[in-house]
Amino acid sequence: MKLLAFIPIKLTLLLILGIIIGHMCSIDSFYFLISTLSLFVLLAAIFIFEKKTNTKLFGFIAALSFISLGIYSYTSSQPINHFNHYSKITSAEDGIWTLKINEVLKPNKYSHRYFATVESVGNKKASGTLLITIPKDSTITSLQVDDEFLTFAKIRPISEPLNPHQFNYKKYLENLGVYHQLRIYSNQFVAVHNTKTTFIGIASKARTNIIEKLKTENFGADELGVIQALLLGQRSDISEETYTNYQKAGAVHILAVSGLHIGILLLLIQFLLSPLKHIPKGRTIILLLSVLFLWGFAFLAGLSASIIRATTMFTFVAYALYLNRPSNSFNILALSVLFILLFINPNLLFQVGFQMSYAAVFAILWIFPLLKKLWFPKNKIIRYFWQLLCVSLAAQLGVLPISLYYFHQFPGLFFISNLIIVPALGIILGLGILVIFLSLLNWLPTQLVWLYNSIIGLMNNLIGWVAKQESFIFSSISFDFGQLILSFIVLVSFVEACSHITYKRIAFFLISLICFQGWTSYQKFESSKKLEAIVLHQTKNSVLFNRSGNNLIILTNQIKKADNMISDYKTAERIASVRFDSLKNSYSLLNTSLLILDSTGIYPKNESINKILLTQSPKINLERLIDSIKPNEIIADGSNYRSYIDRWRITCLKYKIPFHYTGEKGAYYFE
16 A cells, blocks of 8 residues: 555554544543653654664654554543643532633524533633533523623533434534533523634624625525535535435535535636746745635634634645645645644544545545546546546545444445536535625625526535435445444455455455455344343333344334434344334333333232333322332333422332433333
């Protein structure tokens, strides 16, 4: 693999290994600061005395140094490890919080959501970030970036998923450095006036102003939502149907301002500025203007983490083009940027967008040249579309294992979307920037609004047509972490074998393929032996899973409400068949007798039952029930009133009977 010949790539891989070790182990950063400094001093001493860098000793110490640097960078970058983090202040539970909004999140059905930086707790300066939720029926007006306020609400931990194989929002937020949340009501909120304005805040206000201007123009609702996503990185106004269509068509990356957009924009800028090459210092002027325009676009798009990442990378690419050595320089600089970004913020490594972005970059750098050599059409137009198809295929191969692992689906017609939309994306971006500029000056003609609205509408219709080809969308694909790692090994060994056919490479590919198939078969075999009975949590509904191998019986009276839970469990557990049945009054699950007590409150007297499931808020005397049946454990699901739950908990505590409420402890598993 030629890319491994570059030193920045080797150092980056060692840094990544260190970050993973730091993520898996809880280690004090102070010790690794000392070890990292010591190793680099030792490395310098070896270089001074031996004056060689190709010895085994130098390579070994260098590897240890960068692994140690990765561990230190991860542990020291975790906000919760900082000495002034709010969690280390003893009065944090009851103090008055001073908070500053740093990001506005997409609201849900019931509340507005924000990330807020902790400025102080009581009289003590503090740091950290909190998830803020404010009910939509609150009198608090919508907050913007840089708004500051006081509150005395108590922090709460972020809940883990209550049902098996649900999205772990708590883990996702921890990778962003957010560990707690605050729910704020009107009587707990005091606005702070005349606050300091940050650069991110100025960018956010500029974007908000642009969006308000665009809303006054005659754009369609779906078209405007896509325009905001394409040009401003604002996806909150895209309808759920439109977003789902882009997902199914394999074109959802178009809706997030990323490396694709910044790269196309750089090519567009370079093309428009190319006449300046003929004047003195023209190349330098092109470089400066390119960087200025790229960061100007990033500013308009809100300076989010993904946009800053992409713009930083293509700033280096612009410099590589300036040096007139784009190929080799791009290979080195892409990884240099990766190294710098991970050193500054190691948590990026565990974010899906970052993983997919760099997997696509690696694949394009490595696989695209090989695919391009397969055919060289003489016709320029055919050659252009062939190379575009090769780029799309290379990128899709790179992100395929990650996409299957996180999303469990694969759009079979992704190449159609990319072949048609990506070539037009430069025109769409260029025309969109012109629309924004003229709109801000109040010079936007209605003809241009109609033209741009029609182009976006045509793109949406095309994506919608591709998304309707259900037979080409492969979904609910079971894919675990072991398959993720093995599939990358298979991909690497296959490409290496194709690039240079040797006996060893073919043998390694076949061995890796057998390992992948063996692991998949083993997981299927283990799944076929599994017996499981679960009481799941869902508000205003009762759902039980009774699993025997690859067959699942779902016991519920409201099937549609449980669709998402069923889909997640079925995919992750490799379920082959699903059967529905309505809830009965009693069951024998895994040799355990279960009584289900619903709103009727009817139960058999003087009958010994192991476990009782309380559903639909039955009006019963729990003490009398316990005396009559003498259960070993009592379970309550999400269909019950909270006031009933609190009363039952106290009763069970009095009688020393285990009480399991699925809304707090999560799904209940029968043993």
